[in-house]
Amino acid sequence: MWAHVGQPFAETAYDVVVVGAGRMGAFCARELRRLAPALRLLLVEEGGLPNEEGATLLAPGVWSAHDAPPGREAEAAWTRAQLAGPLGDVQFRAAPLVRLTAQPTPGSRPTAEALAAHPEALALLDPAALPWAQVDPAAATFRPGAVALNAAQEAVRLGADLLLNTRACPGGGGEVTLERLSVTNTHEVVVHERRVVRAAQVVIAAGAAGAALAEHGLGVHTAHGRAYRQSPRLEEPSTEASPTLRAGGLTLRPQAGGWTLAPAIWHRDPQGYVPGGGALTGVPTGLRRETLEDLVALMDAVPALAGGGLGLGRSLSDVPGAWLALPHGRPDAPPLWQRLDETHTLLLGGPLADVLGLGVAHGLAAALAGVPERPWAPAG
Template sequence: MMLLMHSDFPHRAPGRVWAHTGQPFEAREYDVLVLGAGRMGTLCAHALRQLAPALSVLLVEAGGLPNEDGATLLAPGVWTALDVPAPRHAEARWVRAQLETAFGDVSFQTRPLIDLHATPGAQRRPSRDLNLDPAMVDPAALPWATVDEQAATYRPGALALNAAQAAIRLGADLLLNTRAHLHGPGRVRLERLTVTNTHRVVVHETHHVAAQTIVVALGADGPGAAEHDLGVHTTHARAYRQSPRVNVPSQDTTPLLRAHGLTLRPQHGGYTVIPPIHHRDPAGYVPAGGRLTGVPTGLRRETLEDLVAAMESLPALGTAALETGHSASDVPGAWLALPAGDPHAPPQHEEVAPHVHLLLGGPHADTLGPATAHDLAATIAGLPDRPWHAR
């Protein structure tokens, strides 16, 4: 794991990485603990080391690598300003610039997004003029379209890994394979995990670490951690989102498609289907598949209903090209944080206890997540200005 390259920052000592329990970890006090090494946590840790290099930072991840699993790895990776309210357009443009240049290779590619509609409207043009693949779109059913020429795709997992590497080069420490539990403001219990010879994951050792500030960037598990460990109430929630695949050929130049709330991202020679989030999932919900013509599938009922409703307009969804699986485990899926419990809410952060900040990405993290993580880092650093204000 090449995390300790520091040639780009010759005047700063790189941080340390503890990947397994064979590497002794001695607990000490840090200025900031960042819990969770998905893209929100890694971007916040990196921004902290950039904006406030005097602050010591420890990034803690339960997995073996940043973004090893969870919502970051399965995030759509679609940047588009179509869903962004006007007051946040400057943030979205700043994020786009960062994705293009700031974090190395994240497979960033400008790719127009075609938003298809059944009725005319402002800035909509005839979809028949866009040379769409008839296997994917019936222009008679969706005769109008809005086009975001500046839309783009990238790999959120690569962004998280690259941001973690950059943070370490700037002096942040990284503790992998470690579960974190909040013990009140300023204190965290860290459980270092190992695997037995029977392949069971067990707690090898426990440490208690103090910090002036704690950032909870645990994704969909973050609100629950704050509520259970700190006894605070939050308005946030989570939902389970799956991403089925459509095996219709796509190319590097194939545009993104969106209709009926579904986004179809060209990926790996076909399309990844990103369904809409309709509501929060209740506590205790266990993902399970629905039924299509009485036959069990691996798609949850709400997602299956969305696909069935779109089959006439998007013909490939009604063919064997759609992979539905036989059980929920056959179709990639992950728990997604819902800031404010709202599928349409943008990423946000809030102080849920003194010096304990909850950082959430959610459905719009692709476009606004990096700006929100940077904003929290600037807040912790006590800096009033944000880089997008000048744009």
């Protein structure tokens, strides 16, 4: 493992280079080493492990069968099993997810009844505005950043090489330019040195930056988009037994004694878009305008959002946020891997990565390893 420029790096060739050590890239590397231990593999990450600026660290980490697309329930269940077991400590916690609606849906029951054992959750809501609840008792929460950390560490234990603080730029012919980054005494990030390695296969798992790497480095147009999602806090009491709530697309995840909010992603952000803050009752906030409008629209149904507990921030930097990849340019598209040419594959997570991401990353690893393994498929 190379963590800084003081450690000389002289390698020139690998069988597989995985660009990006988020949960998707790290798990793909782990599975490749497990399925094809003879392949030489390099995992490259621009930041640390986990990257503190990526969407992996800020993802809500909520698994729910409600989110599994039709026909992929078994793959989603396999992803849950990985989170609950082989990945080590990812702070996996089984906790019901309660979807709240104004109209009854199949299997729903009265909200007051569904949340009778959770007065702290019921206190956030107006049951008259959201009178119906659909409960997923198999739902769970976890830390995606810990998934990336544990999967990458396991990949290294299985024989992968890991190169941190390095920007990777895929090019033609399987060449990957590695820009090893350093920090000056004025805290400016600079390129310390450049090296080129060759790879028989390159997996681009750089999240929201992945499509741009493919287009700029390879000249391959992709239809994938990105959106900027923030995760503000709601400082109202929660407990370890509190359920995850979902209303109007907003997810309220109990965490650290309060609630982390994961706003819905409605559409891709336009090319070149720079998020800007909104204004609540004329006062500028750090929440982007579109997110703030969604929260305001929910304040009657979820009165706690209108109280003093909502973390508005003074600038965008005060409210955690990150660019999120959108497979196919749509927020409802499941994770995917897509062959770009004979050498390069794009691996994207997106909003449904919590539910299907590990299964998709495993599928790519199996394809690269040349094995038909699909552990969630029925025998025969």
